[in-house]
Amino acid sequence: MKILEYVFLIFIGFAGGLAVGGGFVAFLTVLGVIPRLTQLTKSIQLIHVYEWAVIFGTLFGGWVSLRDTIFLISAYWLIPIGLFCGVFVGMLAAALTEVLNVLPILAKRVGVEGKIVILLMAIVLGKVLGSLFHWIYFIK
Template sequence: MTGLADALFIFFGFAGGIAVGGGFAAFITVLDIVPRLAQLTRTYAYVPVYEWSIISGVLFFTGIDLLNIGFRLPDWCISVLGVLMGAFVGLLAAALTEVVNVIPILAKRLRVQDQLTFLLIAMVLGKMAGSLLQWLVF
């Protein structure tokens, strides 16, 4: 039965990879990450470099994960990388929120258009508190 189990693991792993990869590609496409980056920086000639950078990064870190490669970094370096990764995820979440217009719709439905600044501050502080709780306690 190990042959059948191995075949199922391969099938589900491949199917999961296609689903995640397709979702990632759709996400990057919907947000127009590469064209927007080229537009903001006025570097239209470097669009292929941006695309290959994304592809190379995904393939490299997928390989690192699949091969279970680990390496040790000093604590200060991990802290800096953690802050940069947190900033990246936060900015990406903010971009996604902006694209789907969640905040204006939420403010309108809750009837708090006048207190929109306080709503944004509450959302940011809540996200920060939740992240700190996750990383420092759990």
């Protein structure tokens, strides 16, 4: 009976991994994050580096999340790690808004077509203040 439970657990884990991995690849493909990033940074010759960075980042993130990993490093490493995480989330949000044309539609619906810069600044400042509140308030 124990073997059947293990086989079922392996099947569920494998199916879940395929679903999440397939969704992640489809998400990257539909948004075209990597080609757009190379286009914006004018570094088309480094596209393979970006692709491998995504692959290794995904593998490392999966490995860390499945294990009870503790890194014995200085607290000062939180600064660059936080910056890298912020850059990732910011680029992902920028890619979503660019692909979906969210901001022009939102500005038109709310009625602030001429003040889209104020709308952008409100979103950016809200994100920054919310992140600072989360990291400063909940760490103590």
